[in-house]
Amino acid sequence: MSATALSLCPVANEAALKLEYVGQHLQNVPAPAAIVDVAVVRRNCRLMLEAADAMKVSFRAHIKTHKTIDMTSLQVGEASRPVKLVASTVAEIEHVLPWLLECKAQGREINILYGLPLSPSTIPRLSAVARLLGEGCLGLFVDHPAQLKFIEASHESWPGRVPIWVQIDVGYHREGVPAGSKQLADVAYALVAAEHTHLAGVYTHMGHSYSVSSPEEALEFMSKELVGLEEGALDFLKIAGAHRSKDAKAEKVVLSMGATPTATSVQNLLENNQGAEKYRDMINKINQSFAVELHAGVYPVMDMQQLATRARPIESSNNPTKSLLSxxxxxxxxxxxxxxxxxxxxxxxxxxxxxxxxxxxxxxxxxxxxxxxxxxxxxxxxxxxxxxxxxxxxxxxxxxxxxxxxxxxxxxxxxxxxxxxxxxxxxxxxxxxxxxxxxxxxxxxxxxxxxxxxxxxxxxxxxx
Incomplete structure (x- = not known):
């Protein structure tokens, strides 16, 4: 196995840090320091999982904000739940790998995605992780046919067929390709020709949803995100659908949508909000043909940017003493x-x-x-x-x-x-x-x- 981030950039000694800090009053902690309130994190993580359960969709936790095993564990919830994650760096995946192996030994489903379109230099480390976790546990993003060629060329490094997630652009213009584009069609044809991959899902990040200023706007962005993702999936499957039929284990294609404003806006559908039924019906309808999944990252801790979106009300209409986004x-x-x-x-x-x-x-x-x-x-x-x-x-x-x-x-x-x-x-x-x-x-x-x-x-x- 090639060098990992843990060997090239080792983390601090956990035991020494706990000996130094645990029991200290905040006034005595050397500054600057990053302080997390676990009470808030527990509450925010619980609300997100409860909303996903109520809407009968799955949830995938992004770990790029905190990059810790501890908060990842809170994001995925109790041991009866699957461990569905997305990470922005190979280092994040390697960091949580020991914990993932423990979860797998306990019988939990493991499904983690590397959150950027695949680049060749990441293959040695990612394939090493995949071999340790087993077939189907590590998914890769693609939005260009050349990325599939890299995977095919390195197929002996991977444990079986590699789950592929196609990144769709719904207007943010960071990564991904839009529905109806020639490049999306080229990716679909490349996937049909590939022998060592299979389509697992399509994924999008609506980062421009940070511009919203109310729960109503956040829900409208969420609906546009989901509809755009569905359009991309249908466009892709016109070509790649035949490829999926070769896989006896084929299940519904996952539609994974989210940025924290749009993902948390789904929590509004549990409140007595006008128009909630329309959005619930839309999610339920799409969920008949696809497996709708939410993903988000910063929601466990929130920040001033999230507060500015007002994607949730300050307090619950069902329980005025319950803070939602303050x-x-x-x-x-x-x-x-x-x-x-x-x-x-x-x-x-x-x-x-x-x-x-x-x-x-x-x-x-x-x-x-x-x-x-x-x-x-x-x-x-x-x-x-x-x-x-x-x-x-x-x-x-x-x-x-x-x-x-x-x-x-x-x-x-x-x-x-x-x-x-x-x-x-x-x-x-x-x-x-x-x-x-x-x-x-x-x-x-x-x-x-x-x-x-x-x-x-x-x-x-x-x-x-």
């Missing part, structure tokens, strides 16, 4: 430390934190002009900047590599006083990017009697 549903915060104060050097009071773009990302958010929002912590409740509310509080107004500049927004007479050396918790704009330069998460549990203490450390994989 600040209390954000499960990732970045611990930062105030390094200096500049209260009179410009039109707004400012402060410096020792954390910049490599700890917080430089991702924009459509709801406000900043790179993160300072939470009320250590207060459990209290005022903070809300783009759709008070618009008063500290935000990360400017950012450099290791420097973040906090700016006070709103009336100066209401300013929250800061001190040099003070620890703050910041809600990032984009959780996937904010986490990228951290090797582990410090985990707290706000459902516990000591919500300010670290209860665990979760290792993130590194590399590609």
């Amino acid at each position: 600040y209390s549903d954000l499960g990732l915060r970045m611990l930062v430390e105030v390094a200096s104060l500049y209260l009179d050097r410009g039109s707004k009071p400012e402060a410096l934190i020792a954390a910049g773009s490599i700890a917080l990302g430089r991702e924009p958010c459509k709801s406000y002009d900043g790179f993160g929002v300072v939470s009320p912590w250590p207060q459990q409740h209290g005022g903070h900047y809300d783009p759709e509310g008070s618009k008063t509080g500290w935000i990360i107004g400017r950012i450099s590599q290791e420097h973040g500049v906090l700016t006070w927004e709103g009336p100066k007479e209401h300013m929250r006083e800061l001190e040099i050396g003070q620890k703050l918790l910041v809600w990032p704009n984009h959780a996937c990017i904010a986490s990228a330069n951290f090797g582990w998460y410090c985990v707290v549990d706000t459902d516990s009697s000591e919500p300010e203490k670290v209860v665990d450390v979760w290792l993130r994989c590194r590399g590609w």
